[in-house]
Amino acid sequence: ERTLARRLGVNRTTVVNAYRELAAEGLVEGRVGHGTVVLGPPEPRGADAVRPMPWAGPTEAEEPLVADINAIIRRPGAISFAHGEMSPELYPAEAVAHLMQQVLQDPAALGYGPIAGLMPLRQAIADAMGVTADQVLILAGSQIALYLISRVLLQPGDTVLVEMPSYINTLGIFDSAGVRVVPVPVDQHGLVVDGLDELMLRYQPKLLFTLPTFHNPLGVTLTPERRRRLIQLAARHQVGIVEDDPYGPLHFTGQPVPTLKSLDPGGYVIYISSASKAVSPALRLAWIVAAPPVVERIARARGSLDFRAALLNQRVMEAFLREGLLAEHLGRLRPALKERRDLMLEALQRYMPDGVSWYVPEGGYHIWCRLPRPLTARRLLTEAGREGVAFVPGDFYGAGQMARRGLRLNFSYPRPEEIGPGIARLARAVERLLRE
Numbered sequence: 001e002r003t004l005a006r007r008l009g010v011n012r013t014t015v016v017n018a019y020r021e022l023a024a025e026g027l028v029e030g031r032v033g034h035g036t037v038v039l040g041p042p043e044p045r046g047a048d049a050v051r052p053m054p055w056a057g058p059t060e061a062e063e064p065l066v067a068d069i070n071a072i073i074r075r076p077g078a079i080s081f082a083h084g085e086m087s088p089e090l091y092p093a094e095a096v097a098h099l100m101q102q103v104l105q106d107p108a109a110l111g112y113g114p115i116a117g118l119m120p121l122r123q124a125i126a127d128a129m130g131v132t133a134d135q136v137l138i139l140a141g142s143q144i145a146l147y148l149i150s151r152v153l154l155q156p157g158d159t160v161l162v163e164m165p166s167y168i169n170t171l172g173i174f175d176s177a178g179v180r181v182v183p184v185p186v187d188q189h190g191l192v193v194d195g196l197d198e199l200m201l202r203y204q205p206k207l208l209f210t211l212p213t214f215h216n217p218l219g220v221t222l223t224p225e226r227r228r229r230l231i232q233l234a235a236r237h238q239v240g241i242v243e244d245d246p247y248g249p250l251h252f253t254g255q256p257v258p259t260l261k262s263l264d265p266g267g268y269v270i271y272i273s274s275a276s277k278a279v280s281p282a283l284r285l286a287w288i289v290a291a292p293p294v295v296e297r298i299a300r301a302r303g304s305l306d307f308r309a310a311l312l313n314q315r316v317m318e319a320f321l322r323e324g325l326l327a328e329h330l331g332r333l334r335p336a337l338k339e340r341r342d343l344m345l346e347a348l349q350r351y352m353p354d355g356v357s358w359y360v361p362e363g364g365y366h367i368w369c370r371l372p373r374p375l376t377a378r379r380l381l382t383e384a385g386r387e388g389v390a391f392v393p394g395d396f397y398g399a400g401q402m403a404r405r406g407l408r409l410n411f412s413y414p415r416p417e418e419i420g421p422g423i424a425r426l427a428r429a430v431e432r433l434l435r436e
């Protein structure tokens with residue numbers, strides 16, 4: 001104590017008192033023959049006993065853009081063009097309730113079911129796609145399908161070509177798989193196929209990811225000519241094509257668009273579709289249609305990820321198809337969505353100032369709208385928030401000029417009577433920015 005006091009230039013009582021305080025807090029202990037020893041941190045007591053687990057990382061903050069959009073949507077009277085789903089009255093709730101009752105007559109509907117999915121459901125999808133059931137795998141949503149494809153068919157360091165702008169959650173999957181993403185542009189006719197030959201030569205990609213029909217976020221559809229050329233290029237360069245097609249059944253022209261899968265005799269296309277956009281995302285059902293070895297490898301990997309898709313929901317979906325209820329439901333849904341699209345197009349035409357343009361989608365959920373220079377969609381979101389209307393700014397879906405000046409406007413969620421007034425509000429916000 002004396003030595004320490006001398007070294008610190010304080011008197012001895014100060015040192016003695018300091019030791020006493022440390023001992024009272026359980027930080028040091030006087031031991032006979034050893035002097036004063038320093039102990040570890042005190043055992044927590046009471047409320048202090050809750051300590052972070054050593055494996056708990058920092059909680060990721062909500063993406064600021066999502067927080068901004070949610071803040072607008074939450075306000076009373078707000079109109080949302082920012083959703084990625086339908087308004088609830090468009091779901092086939094009555095049919096699902098009836099079928100749930102019906103399939104539960106058999107208690108086995110509450111069991112696990114097979115790893116690759118319920119066979120009659122695989123068969124029904126195979127029949128609709130013109131393939132055999134061993135080419136169909138049922139999964140719990142396209143998100144899991146994309147995840148498994150990225151883990152089973154890709155290695156870290158591989159390159160994938162991804163159209164840009166693109167479905168945002170795909171980008172996250174490729175990021176976390178450690179693969180290099182090379183962007184491919186998209187225009188009003190879908191993926192730009194010119195230049196793809198060079199890209200494939202240069203980067204030797206394993207896969208190309210595309211949403212050829214009623215693109216999210218652009219709403220555009222790949223032309224038949226580009227479809228043919230894309231398949232030829234895939235075969236020439238041995239590149240797999242992942243065709244993400246949740247919106248395909250939601251066409252407004254009376255004619256379905258032929259899938260890339262149906263144009264692909266060589267088996268380069270891995271097709272994914274989902275019940276989420278045409279029926280209900282709550283069912284968590286999607287399917288991969290691919291060559292049997294791909295189906296088998298992915299089925300095995302799913303065993304250690306989510307084990308099975310919900311059998312009950314698969315039974316409901318199977319009955320929905322078998323009883324012709326899907327056709328009936330789509331017969332109502334397509335005109336309802338088309339009506340909303342038309343209301344949005346009319347309102348854009350009526351209210352938007354010169355210089356604002358948009359693509360006309362032939363199906364799906366979204367209209368992509370472009371602002372004139374120097375406006376940006378992010379800036380507009382702030383202004384639109386003041387008007388109580390929300391949308392998703394294009395740069396959420398990728399980088400570049402096209403994305404920065406683009407808006408994804410969803411027409412499947414707002415009620416028909418909200419669409420005109422919502423676009424009028426948005427147009428007022430655009431006009432204010434143009435005057436600045």
Ligand code: PMP
Pocket residue numbers: 084140141142143144167211216244246274275276281285286
């Ligand atoms: N792909 C695209 C293009 C989508 O828009 C969505 C849903 N927003 C998904 C995949 C994911 O759908 P699921 O609910 O089947 O996971």
